[in-house]
Amino acid sequence: MHPFPDGFLWGAASAPHQVEGNNLNSDFWAHEPLMTGADRSGDALDSYHRYREDIRLVAESGLNTYRFGIEWARIEPLPGRISKAALAHYRRMIEACFAAGVTPFVTIHHFTSPRWFAEEGGWRSERAIDRFRSYVEATTPILDGVEWICTINEPNMLAIMVREAEAALDPESGQEWLSPTLEADKPRPVKPAPPVEIGRRLSEAHHAARDVLRARTEAKIGWTIANRAFETRPGAEEIRRELEYIWEDLYLEAARGDDYVGVQAYSAQWVGLDGIEPHPVRPDNTLVRTAYRPDALGIAVRHTAEVLPDVPIVITENGIATDDDARRIAYTTTALESLAVAMRDGIDVRGYIHWSLLDNYEWGHWDPTFGLVAVDRETFDRQPKPSLGWLGSVASANAI
Numbered sequence: 416m417h418p419f420p421d422g423f424l425w426g427a428a429s430a431p432h433q434v435e436g437n438n439l440n441s442d443f444w445a446h447e448p449l450m451t452g453a454d455r456s457g458d459a460l461d462s463y464h465r466y467r468e469d470i471r472l473v474a475e476s477g478l479n480t481y482r483f484g485i486e487w488a489r490i491e492p493l494p495g496r497i498s499k500a501a502l503a504h505y506r507r508m509i510e511a512c513f514a515a516g517v518t519p520f521v522t523i524h525h526f527t528s529p530r531w532f533a534e535e536g537g538w539r540s541e542r543a544i545d546r547f548r549s550y551v552e553a554t555t556p557i558l559d560g561v562e563w564i565c566t567i568n569e570p571n572m573l574a575i576m577v578r579e580a581e582a583a584l585d586p587e588s589g590q591e592w593l594s595p596t597l598e599a600d601k602p603r604p605v606k607p608a609p610p611v612e613i614g615r616r617l618s619e620a621h622h623a624a625r626d627v628l629r630a631r632t633e634a635k636i637g638w639t640i641a642n643r644a645f646e647t648r649p650g651a652e653e654i655r656r657e658l659e660y661i662w663e664d665l666y667l668e669a670a671r672g673d674d675y676v677g678v679q680a681y682s683a684q685w686v687g688l689d690g691i692e693p694h695p696v697r698p699d700n701t702l703v704r705t706a707y708r709p710d711a712l713g714i715a716v717r718h719t720a721e722v723l724p725d726v727p728i729v730i731t732e733n734g735i736a737t738d739d740d741a742r743r744i745a746y747t748t749t750a751l752e753s754l755a756v757a758m759r760d761g762i763d764v765r766g767y768i769h770w771s772l773l774d775n776y777e778w779g780h781w782d783p784t785f786g787l788v789a790v791d792r793e794t795f796d797r798q799p800k801p802s803l804g805w806l807g808s809v810a811s812a813n814a815i
């Protein structure tokens with residue numbers, strides 16, 4: 416039995432474009448019909464209107480934290496034009512959390528940007544930092560009382576997403592859309608690393624946002640990094656270090672001086688003399704075709720603490736794409752055990768937030784289901800799975 420510290424955050428997560436529906440002014444919405452192989456998000460789970468029900472599910476399960484995002488494309492549908500109604504909507508979400516006794520963990524940017532921002536050149540544009548900074552400034556009036564803010568979710572995955580969308584939108588490339596969170600079902604080379612120039616731009620954007628948020632809010636500010644949980648074949652240590660730098664450490668280093676760093680881990684991957692090895696095709700692979708590696712969480716936490724020994728960690732995402740909920744419970748149990756052992760070794764971890772609260776839109780794909788709750792996409796009826804009650808009981812016991 417491993418008890419977690421008092422005040423430990425136990426939560427579930429979502430992201431606006433994946434759950435809200437009809438995110439009409441966003442770049443992803445604009446790109447969906449143009450990218451071969453991408454499903455449309457459509458009404459998604461209608462969480463834009465049903466957020467009270469989502470928050471109630473979190474609160475009633477025994478969890479104490481809801482991580483959700485606010486959507487830039489709704490708040491600033493045209494450059495410099497701030498929607499007071501959209502801001503008021505997100506303030507209502509924050510207040511609904513307070514009223515339910517749930518800690519809101521707010522993400523300012525979770526992969527999607529306004530369509531106009533993408534048309535202007537997106538993260539590659541010289542104006543990107545100023546644009547992002549003024550969006551962040553516009554959000555601060557609604558963040559009163561919020562204790563935890565993530566500036567940008569998974570900048571390393573976002574950098575890949577930018578490049579993959581460019582390729583899928585280019586008719587010459589013949590490349591189908593495949594979310595960077597999925598592995599291909601046919602042999603295909605391992606995904607190229609996140610483009611470093613975008614990584615550096617995003618790091619600058621994170622620092623600009625951090626300055627604004629520190630000056631105007633009381634919240635703890637950080638960003639959340641996708642961890643690959645690399646393991647090394649004999650002799651491949653140097654190759655791993657190089658890969659780790661462009662995949663992760665560039666982004667972890669930009670978190671020096673932050674109030675916390677978010678660790679997001681799903682699977683682990685081997686690095687050999689030829690680089691990253693594709694996930695072996697095995698019957699127990701997840702629905703996103705990654706290896707079943709619940710121990711990835713412990714590996715990711717240890718690597719993060721090695722790079723950032725002085726920055727507290729929050730697990731801001733961890734979960735599994737499966738249609739077998741018993742397997743979700745088994746996966747999460749082992750993941751939490753690997754986390755507990757790392758904490759026993761002295762690593763400072765402040766919370767565990769599961770991905771995801773709901774079966775949602777996996778960036779162009781509806782098939783992989785990560786949710787603690789199933790959703791009927793015709794009626795939007797929410798059906799909690801046993802894993803929700805199970806994770807809630809772990810939270811109530813504050814022990815695994």
Ligand code: FCB
Nearest residue numbers: 430568569572596641770
């Ligand atoms: C992460 C994303 C999240 C979801 C999960 C499965 O990379 O932050 O939106 O796609 O993976």
